[in-house]
Amino acid sequence: xxxxxxxxxxxxxxxxxxxxxxxxxxxxxxxxxxxxxxxxxxxxxxxxxxxxxxxxxxxxxxxxxxxxxxxxxxxxxxxxxxxxxxxxxxxxxxxxxxxxxxxxxxxxxxxxxxxxxxxxxxxxxxxxxxxxxxxxxxxxxxxxxxxxxxxxxxxxxxxxxxxxxxxxxxxxxxxxxxxxxxxxxxxxxxxxxxxxxxxxxxxxxxxxxxxxxxxxxxxxxxxxxxxxxxx
Amino acid sequence: xxxxxxxxxxxxxxxxxxxxxxxxxxxxxxxxxxxxxxxxxxxxxxxxxxxxxxxxxxxxxxxxxxxxxxxxxxxxxxxxxxxxxxxxxxxxxxxxxxxxxxxxxxxxxxxxxxxxxxxxxxxxxxxxxxxxxxxxxxxxxxxxxxxxxxxxxxxxxxxxxxxxxxxxxxxxxxxxxxxxxxxxxxxxxxxxxxxxxxxxxxxxxxxxxxxxxxxxxxxxxxxxxxxxxxxxxxxxxxxxxxxxxxxxxxxxxxxxxxxxxxxxxxxxxxxxxxxxxxxxxxxxxxxxxxxxxxxxxxxxxxx
Numbered sequence: 423x424x425x426x427x428x429x430x431x432x433x434x435x436x437x438x439x440x441x442x443x444x445x446x447x448x449x450x451x452x453x454x455x456x457x458x459x460x461x462x463x464x465x466x467x468x469x470x471x472x473x474x475x476x477x478x479x480x481x482x483x484x485x486x487x488x489x490x491x492x493x494x495x496x497x498x499x500x501x502x503x504x505x506x507x508x509x510x511x512x513x514x515x516x517x518x519x520x521x522x523x524x525x526x527x528x529x530x531x532x533x534x535x536x537x538x539x540x541x542x543x544x545x546x547x548x549x550x551x552x553x554x555x556x557x558x559x560x561x562x563x564x565x566x567x568x569x570x571x572x573x574x575x576x577x578x579x580x581x582x583x584x585x586x587x588x589x590x591x592x593x594x595x596x597x598x599x600x601x602x603x604x605x606x607x608x609x610x611x612x613x614x615x616x617x618x619x620x621x622x623x624x625x626x627x628x629x630x631x632x633x634x635x636x637x638x639x640x641x642x643x644x645x646x647x648x649x650x651x652x653x
Numbered sequence: 654x655x656x657x658x659x660x661x662x663x664x665x666x667x668x669x670x671x672x673x674x675x676x677x678x679x680x681x682x683x684x685x686x687x688x689x690x691x692x693x694x695x696x697x698x699x700x701x702x703x704x705x706x707x708x709x710x711x712x713x714x715x716x717x718x719x720x721x722x723x724x725x726x727x728x729x730x731x732x733x734x735x736x737x738x739x740x741x742x743x744x745x746x747x748x749x750x751x752x753x754x755x756x757x758x759x760x761x762x763x764x765x766x767x768x769x770x771x772x773x774x775x776x777x778x779x780x781x782x783x784x785x786x787x788x789x790x791x792x793x794x795x796x797x798x799x800x801x802x803x804x805x806x807x808x809x810x811x812x813x814x815x816x817x818x819x820x821x822x823x824x825x826x827x828x829x830x831x832x833x834x835x836x837x838x839x840x841x842x843x844x845x846x847x848x849x850x851x852x853x854x855x856x857x858x859x860x861x862x863x864x865x866x867x868x869x870x871x872x873x874x875x876x877x878x879x880x881x882x883x884x885x886x887x888x889x890x891x892x893x894x895x896x897x898x899x900x901x902x903x904x905x906x907x908x909x910x911x912x913x914x915x916x917x918x919x920x921x922x923x924x925x926x927x928x929x930x931x932x933x934x935x936x937x938x939x940x941x942x943x944x945x946x947x948x949x950x951x952x953x954x955x956x
Binding site for chain 1: 662691692723809810811812813814816817819820824828829830861871876877878
């Protein structure tokens with residue numbers, strides 16, 4: 423992609439228009455402001471193709487938000503991102519979309535990084551669905567029933583985590599699994615893989631087919647989990 | 654002093670003036686359209702469209718019409734065929750291009766054979782393949798201007814939709830852009846650009862003028878708008894310089910019979926691209942600021 427981050431964000435404003443773009447101070451300021459809002463200012467003049475996955479995602483979000491939408495639809499926005507970048511993108515989305523009064527609808531397989539910011543969820547698994555507020559749906563009983571398999575919902579470091587269950591007797595200490603999957607633990611992803619490796623039948627289900635429905639109400643961001651420090 | 658650069662009679666020669674006009678216009682259009690060809694990764698499609706125009710060019714000799722009409726006619730038809738086969742899907746793109754190119758060149762083989770055996774035109778094959786800037790008929794000028802205007806209009810009108818759909822067809826579609834129609838229009842602009850270059854430097858070499866100045870310009874600047882203008886300027890520069898050198902070469906030893914202008918244009922294009930490789934791409938961002946990663950934490954704790 424040999425266009426600059428700045429160009430791509432600008433095209434979010436008027437990319438559908440015909441004719442040559444006229445240089446405009448107001449447009450440039452708007453693009454700069456949007457780039458700053460997603461912390462993309464320092465690579466605004468880099469070519470998009472040269473950016474990392476997380477940086478590209480910031481530019482894409484700026485591209486989508488600069489036209490002031492009321493609803494943002496994101497399909498697997500965290501795919502191919504490492505856990506740190508994924509967490510940065512999620513907190514960025516929560517902050518920027520709250521500021522700009524944008525509702526966000528995310529479809530995702532990996533639900534854990536989304537839990538701190540989700541307001542409500544439609545959880546699809548095994549051909550069935552459960553919907554409601556995050557605290558109603560993301561519970562061991564609800565998810566276990568949905569999957570037809572034991573699923574633990576663990577609270578750790580003020581966050582909640584969905585972990586495939588150990589009901590078949592292959593005991594894995596819950597703490598080890600939780601630490602490995604925690605978005606802010608900083609552990610190597612290999613630890614997370616180890617959990618899956620010990621429990622092969624759940625490989626595909628470990629994090630489930632989650633469809634998370636977020637909303638722009640910052641007050642309810644912590645409704646799903648305990649506030650930090652209270653665990 | 655000026656005679657050292659411009660051999661006597663350069664500015665008063667009618668063929669030279671015609672070459673400067675048509676060659677310049679062809680290069681201008683090829684450069685501007687070429688920037689989008691390179692941005693969209695459609696260099697192969699551009700090359701294929703140039704190859705296919707051989708078919709129309711060789712047909713034009715049999716029909717007794719202007720070669721440019723033949724080049725442009727088959728080019729636009731081929732662009733439509735590529736779109737129908739599926740040039741817009743990344744996986745089908747090379748396939749569609751290859752099929753259309755193969756079919757076109759097969760017909761060209763037959764028509765070129767007829768050109769050399771059934772018509773009195775000698776050197777038709779050489780003219781079609783390698784161009785003939787100094788032997789153009791003045792009657793071609795209105796058609797050249799028309800094709801150039803059409804190609805430039807497509808690029809100018811669709812500038813932003815083309816740019817966005819070349820970055821991501823999904824983002825473009827999300828913005829309400831008709832990605833397929835825009836892609837087809839772009840292919841038609843490419844077909845017109847290579848047709849013009851086919852007339853001046855030949856069908857085989859047209860790709861050089863389409864891709865060369867554009868690749869050079871994109872090496873020099875990151876800005877899409879500037880790259881488009883720079884590619885057009887570079888194209889015109891190498892073409893005009895090539896015409897000057899070709900005209901001068903009539904005085905060069907040992908044979909004093911002049912070298913083909915197409916050779917000079919392509920040689921200068923390649924030289925320009927190689928020179929641009931010496932330019933280190935500027936890194937605009939200061940060294941990446943990174944918050945200390947997890948790996949840094951254990952060592953901090955150890956202290």
